[in-house]
Amino acid sequence: MNRLLKNREILLTVIIAAMIAGFSSRAQGFASPGNLANIFNDTSILIILALGQMTVILTKSIDLSVAANLAFTGMAVAMTNAAYPDLPLALLIVTAVGIGAFLGAINGYLVWALRIPPIVVTLGTLTIYRGMAFVLSGGGWVNAHQMAPSFLNVPRMPVLGLPILSWIAILIVLGAWFVLTRLPFGRAAYASGGNPTAAIYAGIDIGWTKFIAFVVSGALAGLSGYLWVSRYAVAYVDIAAGFELDTVAACVIGGISIAGGIGSVGGAVLGALFLGVIKNALPVIGISPFAQMAISGIVIVLAVAFNARAERKAGRIILRDRGAKEVSA
Amino acid sequence: MPILEMRGISQIFPGVKALDGVSIKLYPGQVTALIGENGAGKSTLVKILTGIYRPNEGEILIDGQPTTFTSAQAAIDAGVTAIHQETVLFDELSVAENIFLGHAPRTRFGTIDWRKINSGAKALMLQLESDIDPTIRLRNLSIAQRHLVAIARALSVEARIVIMDEPTAALSRKEIDDLFRIVENLKRQGKAILFISHKFDEVYEIAENFVVFRDGRAVGQGRLKETPQDEIVRLMVGRDVKDVFPKVEVAIGAPVFRVENYCHPTEFRDISFELRRGEILGIYGLIGAGRSELCQSLFGVTRPSSGRLVLEGKPLDIRSSGDAIRAGIVYVPEERGRHGLALPMPIFQNMSLPSLGKTSRSGFLKAANELALARKYAERLELRAAALSVPVGTLSGGNQQKVVIGKWLATQPKVIILDEPTKGIDIGSKAAVHAFIGELAAEGLSIIMVSSELPEILGMSDRVMVMREGLSAGVFEREALSAEMLVRAATGNQ
Structure with missing residues (x-):
């Protein structure tokens, strides 16, 4: 029993299950498969962002600009879609990931080449990216009626009982697990955060590792930009304001050490789900x-x-x- | 009558007796020099006198009264103050604030009395014949000026016993002269001074009395005037060490690694040596002589300003530690916690970290290969662990050291650089490490071993390069080695 409690993933799973059981005693149908699928779908974007955030945190950094990145990228693809409704959706998604990765690369470059502390860099770019979203849109909104039907509907299409949005999150989870445990980059990320000096001595370029982590986080934020705008069918400057803190919270709850080098993909996902369950349950029980x-x-x-x-x-x-x-x- | 007397002081740390029944006396108006190798127990003594450690045995008497220092503040209250090797001051505070930090004069409302602080600081600096503006920020001062501030701070608490821990280490000759005038001044004021230094010329210049430490014991003390330098060197070294380290005789092969006129912008200059197959080259020197810096540069952690490296006849261009590892040069750092291991990561992942290129297949990590690699070296080093997948942080110090060594052996190097390989481990483990180093040499590895411990250097090395102040102070062959020679070369006392 004691061993089980020490395993963060198992502990979180138990707590989440207990919460669901508790809530369903107060609210009928809370634990129904349909509602649980809803909660998962609702938490998908948080899961994706938390995995990017986790990659960055593992390297002893932090990315506060994810939500601003999301807002800018979301605005950019929404406006493109409104202006050129005939562009294929795949191209828009690739664009979103590309813009996000580029914004992440700016963070990474500043951290890597100029050795500015990540919290300062991303606090700055947080404001800059949001400001860019304002400049781009002139403060205007892109509403549902301006968006192409495919732009809005694809993430909602059910496949095997789950919307595509949920499947994207599941794919990203598997991808993150693969990258962090099966690729040298993942090992480099853990080592850079676990002991930067030892990592350098082992021949790892920690600056490059951090750079890549920020690019990954940015790319996932860009993808989330599209997903967010599509899900809520609206783009404006302030979407997802403050959401970067939710991503950090998901990581912390999931046992990812803010000091770097410790944490698992499962932990980050469960941390995000934990927040998702609370967010969905509290209104239900008033x-x-x-x-x-x-x-x-x-x-x-x-x-x-x-x-x-x-x-x-x-x-x-x-x-x-x-x-x-x-x-x- | 001495101001301060220590009687039978012993300090025991887990596994180590750092001080063993030490007795010393400090007299007013006199300088007592404390001399000893690195690790002889000098710093421990300073920490006891400043109230940081409490000794396990023995007593401290001030003016003949037994006292115990329960805290650093208690030592200050008793009139003991220390000026440390690396001055512990605050860059962003003013000179005056640095001097009075913690005992600032107050106004009657309890706020800090700035006028008194600044005038007090000015007076103290004048006493030290310096006109440094007390309101200037510390970071604008040179190292020598910072020393003055540290001394002023020591005087501001009305100390009667002043400990100077290698105060001249970072000073130029002129600054040393200035410092010595201040010391003379302190002597005239009747203060007792404990002066810790490696440099014999300075010791003879400034001190009246000496105490020599070796292996945590005071092995000799007396008046410097009546004691020749050779006698002090003999006391410092004082043992015949070749019997303790039965060196494995290894057939030494062809030259493997050559360093030519290797220079660093600030740390070392003009280092040249050659290393042969199966050879152990010892690098001896005092702390700060540039030994670790040289090794880190050979390993690509810092870039040299000029010079050439040749490995097996081919010139090397090492720009990063990754390059060095690929070329077959590895470095086992001194501080395994800080440089060696990522403690939260599993044992096998730490071991495979520099060898990932070998264990991975087409860019993907292969845990099975990593485990096989780790198992091989864990067995060879008799690593004791519940499983290779547990975090390294859960292992004992000795076993962590084995993981570090295993990790570097796994890269199958040609040249292995060991920086203080037995520092901080107990005597039993030391013997095991020495035996293991011998085995590596027998297998044909070329070894560079940096050590501050004379017995280790004398017992293990085929040749010894001595470094002093960033320069090579001579290379000595094993047949011609003697402890006295090495100490002379390292301290510049020819």
């Missing part, structure tokens, strides 16, 4: 949106405290092991 924010905040603080405690515990276990060895020797 709690105001303001209380929701407070509750999310409390959960984040608890998660951080829990992380810190887990790391301290690890220290004690070493001593105990050593003590045991000495006794048995």
Whole structure:
């Protein structure tokens, strides 16, 4: 039992299941497959962004510009779609990913070449990208009636019972798992955050690793830009304002260490789902949106405290092991 | 009568007796020089005197009264102050703030009395014959000026016992002369001074008394006037070490690695040496002589300003540690925690990190290959771990060291650079590491071993290069090695 509690993924799964069970006792049908699929679909964008954020955090950095990147890219593809409704959707999606990756590359370049702390860089670009979205749109909105039907409908199309949006999230989860555990880049990301000096000594270019992490995060933010605009059928400057903090929160709850080098894809996904369940459940049981924010905040603080405690515990276990060895020797 | 007396002081750390029954006396108006190799226990003594460590045994008497320093503040209150090797000051505060930090004079409302701070600082600086403006920020000062500020800070607490821990390390000759005038000044004021230095000429110039430390013991003390330098060198080294390290005789092969006129913009200059197959080249020197810097540069972590590297007849262009690893040169760093291991990552991933090019297949990581590699070297090094997938952070220090060594052996290097390979591990493990280094040499690896421990250098090396202040102070063949020679070369006492 104790071992199970130490595994963050299992612990989170249990908590999420318990929450769902608890909520469904108050609200009929909360645990129905249809509603759970809805919650997952609703959380898809957060999951995608959290995975980008996680990649960056692993390298001991942070990307605060993801939501602004999303807003700019979303605005750009929505306006393109409104102006040229005949452009194929695939091209628009590639454009969104490309713009996002480019904005991410700017972050990465500043961090890599100019050695500016990531929090400062992305705090700056957060404002810049949002400002760019305003300049691009002149403060105007792109509404549903201006968007092409395919632009709006494709992510909603059900395939095997789940909307395409959910499938995209699932593909990204698998992709992130593959990249982080099966490609040298993933190992480099863990090593760069786990011990930057040791990584350099092992021949890893940590500047390049961070750069790639920011590009990945930017590309996923760009993709999310399209998905967001399509899902909510509207683009304006302030979409997803503050959402970067949700992505960080999902990572922290999922056990990704802000100090870098620790965390799993499963953790980030569960962290995002945890927030998604709370967000969907609280209105159902009649709690105001303001209380929701407070509750999310409390959960984040608890998660951080829990992380810190887990790391301290690890220290004690070493001593105990050593003590045991000495006794048995 | 001494101001301060330490009687039978012992300090025990897990696995190490850092100080063993040390007794010293400090007299008013006199300078006592504390001399010893790196690791002889000098810093531990300073930390006891400044209240940072509490000794396990022994007593400290001030004016004949037994005292215990329960905190750093207690030591300051008792009149002991230390000026550290690397001055511990605050760049962004003014000179005056640095001097009075923690004991600033207050106005009657309890706020800081700026007028008094600035005038007090000015007075102290004048006493030190310096006209540094007390309101200037510290970061605008030179290293020598910072030293003055550190000394002023020491004087501001009305210290009677001043400890100077290698105060001349970063100073030019002229600045040293200035410093010595200040020391004379302090002597006239009746302060007792403990002066820690490696440099014999300075010690003879400024000190009256000496204490020599070796392996945590005070092995000799007396008046410098009556003691020749040779006697002090003998006390410092004081043992016949070749018996303790039975060196494995290895047939030394053809030259493998050559370093020619290797220079770094700031750390070292004109280093040349040659390394042969199966040879162990020891690099000895005092801390700050540029040994680690040289090795890090050979490994591509920093770039040299000029010079040439030749490996097996081919000139090398090493721009990063990755280049060095591919060429077959690896570096096992001194601080395994900081440089060596990513503690949250599993053992096998740490071991395979520099070898990923070999274990991966067409750009994909292959965990099976990584595990096989890790298993091979874990067995060879007798690594004790529950599983190779547990985080390295859960291992003991000795086992972590094995992971570091295994990780570098796995790259199958031609040249391996070991920086202080036995620092901070217990005596039993040391012997095992030494035996292992011998085995590596027997397998035909060429080894560069940086060490501050004379016995290790004397016992293990086929040749020794001594470095002093960034320069090579001589290369000595094994047949002609003696501890006295190395210490002379390292301290510049020819």
